[in-house]
Amino acid sequence: MLFSRRGSKGALRLLLLFLLLPAWGAGSGQVRYSVPEEAKHGTFVGRIAQDLGLELAELVPRLFRLASKGRGDLLEVNLQNGILFVNSRIDREELCGRSAECSLHLEVIVDRPLQVFHVEVEVRDINDNPPVFKGREQRIFISESRQVNSRFPIEGAADADIGTNALLTYTLSPSDYFSLDVQASDELSKSLSLELRKSLDREEISELHLTLTARDGGKPELEGSVQLLITVLDVNDNAPLFSQAVYRVHLLETTANGTLVTTLNASDADDDANGEIVFSFGSDVPLGIKKIFKIDSSSGEVTLIGRLDYEETKSYEIQVKAVDKGSPPMSSHCKVLVKVLDVNDNAPELAVTSLSLPVREDAPLGTIIALISVHDSDSGVNGQVTCSLTPHVPFRLVSTFRNYYSLVLDSALDRESVPSYGVVVTARDGGSPPLSATASVWVEVADVNDNAPAFAQPEHTVFVRENNAPGRHICTLSARDPDAQENARVSYSLVERRVGERALSSYVSVHAESGRVFALQPLDHEELELLQFQVSARDAGVPPLGSNVTLQVFVLDENDNAPALLPGGAGELVPRSLGAGHVVAKVRAVDADSGYNAWLSYELLQPAAAAAGGARGPFRVGLYTGEISTTRALDEADAPRQRLLVLVKDHGEPALTATATVLLSLVESGLAPRASSRAPEGAAGAPTALLDVNVYLIVAICAVSSLLVLTLLLYVALRCAAPPGEGEGAGAAGKPALVCASAVGSWSCSQQRRQRVCSGEGPPKTDLMAFSPSLPPGLNALEESEHPQTNSDLSGNVSPTLKAWL
Structure with missing residues (x-):
């Protein structure tokens, strides 16, 4: 009878077990949520009832309840809406310490029928803890x-x-x-x-x-x-020295207590007590480490005295101090890094073979870089390995056979952007927790000549003063080529062309390696104002690539030309009846320079002998016109022969000069005016004999009449033939004009640009004259017609006798 009762109870239990198994299997699913630590009370976590497939109306009747493996008051469920929310403060550091993963495991239980659900809530870390030093x-x-x-x-x-x-x-x-x-x-x-x-x-x-x-x-x-x-x-001693700064030790988590971890080795060069060393933990070593490890103060042996747990702590960092017994004591520190190894599994093994390096940057997609084999000594799920690459690399893994992979090129390479790649292949097994291994492949990208040398700007401007020394360095050109080695080795050369009748290479040269440009000969501003040419930069690649840059060399003027006197003068004899302010002669000079260097001024150095009584000289010279005029009325006391020495000076630094000697003969009224103007080398010549006055009158009348007729004809022809605005172009057809000075500045027609440049200072005056001594007389008449006021002033200053001749 007793046996039957016991058998009936066992059958009842077996029947109850069969009834509960379907309910348990139906609720064995797992739901995962995530919530940040320090979330406020009431923070939404998830719709747990909906995610578990439960109706809201069933929660209360079926006795819906929440159980936690640990603190159960952190999360709560609102039975009215089935929402899981934060009930109290969650501190991840208090809950999980420094573990990489931190989760709350919940069990949801409902009755009628009985169902159990597993819910995992991951607690995410936030930056709520500042760095803390031990002690202030x-x-x-x-x-x-x-x-x-x-x-x-x-x-x-x-x-x-x-x-x-x-x-x-x-x-x-x-x-x-x-x-x-x-x-x-x-x-x-x-x-x-x-x-x-x-x-x-x-x-x-x-x-x-x-x-x-x-x-x-x-x-x-x-x-x-x-x-x-x-x-x-203030002590002259030696501190203990460890044989190495860091001791690295690997221990299995099943290592027994009393196992020797490592032996510290330190030495002190001092003697006696100053050389005796005492080992101890550093002052910042936590109490938890001191409960697991012990250090012998005299031998330096570190021994395991506690239990290791890989899942709890994977590594320990122990600060160790060695102090001698000197006074004051000297100390030294080292660090012991203990890495706890997991047991009962094997990490995957990676082997990289058949490297094809370096890879050209123009390699086609799909090029095989390396072959990789993977091996794991475990079996089953723990031996199933998956491989992956570091992100953001232009490569991918292609499975060629079981546990064999090819590393192939997946996108275009550019060595100038990224010259090399550190590719890390990671193999991870399916164990719990999974173990992984990595293999690094350093892929160098070989250069291809795909970039031409480039200058910083397409055009450079350089200013060089004329009369430079031969071989002077003008400038340095530099072109950058982002390629490497021979493909980036840049050489420079001139783009040859003709400069007038000569080759460019006779003026300048460029150093093939440095790009330094040199002037091979002295440059002359009067001959060449602007030298424009191109320099080519070529790399040493195959095929070579290159580019050009334009170099503009402006030759700046120096005052290297003295004024030059022109032959000729105005009038020959000066009647004694002339009054003050009459023009009797003109000194003409030109300067081959330009600008201020060609601006001329005139000065009378040796005026004629003054009249009796100490009166001033009868003649003066215009500062900028070179016109010699009377300063007062001539009288019988003035010498019949007047010898004037005129200094012509430019405005350069330093100024250059020339002198001219003008001989004037004072005659009685009715005689022809006569004067002579000579260059400095003729200043000492003897005066010529006076000819018959009638002969001079006839010659003067014929010359003036012929000049007037020729001037009028040439003026009419030019006005009819030349279009408006080309009056200056007529002057450009002949030999380039030089520079003549005036009171308001200087007018010039340069030999290169053939244009007029006017610059001056001071108030305008009416004695401005511009002439070109090498042009036909008609052109001078044309220029005089452009300045009627000047001509009228000059004619107004001529004596009545000269007017009668005209």
């Missing part, structure tokens, strides 16, 4: 005997966040003695040290106060700081 200050003792470039480890900051929010950067306040040295220690952390840049002298400075600031990578970024109090010790 760090004291560092440094001997004044420490050498420059010595390093002194300092304690860094800790950030309770993860990822980018915990990526710290450090800055040090400005100092002449120290700089901050930051060394990355794998992916775990950064090692900080102060590097001595300038020798310390305790008598000069005994303490230094610096500020170390740490900033995280969050947005907005948070920061923390610590004061570094550096005390300079």
Whole structure:
């Protein structure tokens, strides 16, 4: 009977189990949500009832309830609308510490029939924790005997966040003695040290106060700081030195207690107590590390005394200090990095073979770069490996066979934009947690001559003064070619052409390698004002590419031409009856320069002998016209032979001069006027004998009449033949005119441009004359017709006797 009762109870339990299995299977699905930490109360998480396929009206009757594996008050469900919301403050750092993944696992249970749903809520990290230093200050003792470039480890900051929010950067306040040295220690952390840049002298400075600031990578970024109090010790000793700055150790998470982790090795060059070393943990080592590891103070052996858990902590960073027994004690630091290894699985293995490097930048798409093989010693899901590439590279992986891949070109290459690529192939297995391995392929891009040398601008302008020394450096041209090696080696050459009757290469040359342009001979502004040519830049590629630049060399004028006197004069004899202000002769000169260098002025150096009684001389010369006129009425006391010395000077720096001697003969009224004007070399000639006055009268009348008729004919012909505005063009048909000075400036027709340039100073005067001594007389008459006022003034100053001759 007892057996039957027990059998009936077992059958009842088995029947109940069969009834509950369908309900359990129907609710075994899993829903995932995500919520940021520190979310406010009532923050929406998800429509849990809708996502689980439950009707809102069933939530209360079916006893909908929420169970949590941990703190159950963080999340709550509104039974009226089926929404999962934040019920209380969620602190990710308190919940999961520094774990990369942090989730809340919820169980949703409903009855009638019984169903259980699994809900996972991921808690996302926000940048809510600033970097924190241990303590508000760090004291560092440094001997004044420490050498420059010595390093002194300092304690860094800790950030309770993860990822980018915990990526710290450090800055040090400005100092002449120290700089901050930051060394990355794998992916775990950064090692900080102060590097001595300038020798310390305790008598000069005994303490230094610096500020170390740490900033995280969050947005907005948070920061923390610590004061570094550096005390300079006035002791000549040696600090302990570790054999290596970082000790790296890998331990399985199943390593037994008492296992030797590593042995620290440090030495001190001092003797006796100053050389005895005591090992200890750094002051910033957390209490949790001291519960897992122990260090022997005399031997430096680091021993495991606690339990390792890979899922809880994957690595440990232990600061170790070695202090000698000197007075004051000297210390040194090192770091022990313990990486905890997971067990019972194998990471995938990658092998890169058959590299085809470098790759030409014009390689066609689909070009095979490398062959990659993958192997995983595990089996089943743990041995199933998937491969991927680093993003943003012009390559892709093509599966050629099981666990074999080809790395092929997927987009066009441009070496000038990216000369090389670091391609990282990642293999990840299907284990839980998955393990991965990486292989790096450094792909160099070979250059192709696809860029021509380019100048910064298509045209350059250079100013060079004339009379330069042969071989003078004018300028340097530079063309940039973004290609590499031979394809970027630029050579320069002239684009040959003719400059007048001569080749361009007789004037200038360009250095093939440096692009320096030289003038091969002195340049003459009067011969060549502008030298315009092209320089070609060619690279050494195959085929070569090139470009041209235009160079304009303006030759600036120098005052290198003295005034030149022209033959001829106005009148020969001067009647004694002339009054003051009458023009009796004219000195004419030209200057081959231009501008101020060709602006001439006239000065009387040796006036004629003054009349008795100390009166002033009877003649003067116009400052800019060169006209010799009377200053007063002539009288019997004036010498019959007047010898005038006229100085002609330009306005250059320094000024150049020439002199002319003018001989005037004073005659009684009724005789023909006669004067002679000679160049400086004829200034000492003897006066010519006077001829018969009637002969001079006849010659003068015939000459003046012929000149007047010829002038009128040429003027009428030019006015009828030349179109309006081409009066100056008539002067351009002959030999280029030189420069004549006047009171208001100078008019010139340059030999190259054949245009008139007028410049002057002072108030306008009526004695302005422009002439071209090499042109026909008719052209002078034409120019005189353009200045009737000047001609009328001149004719008004002629004596009555001269008027009678005309």
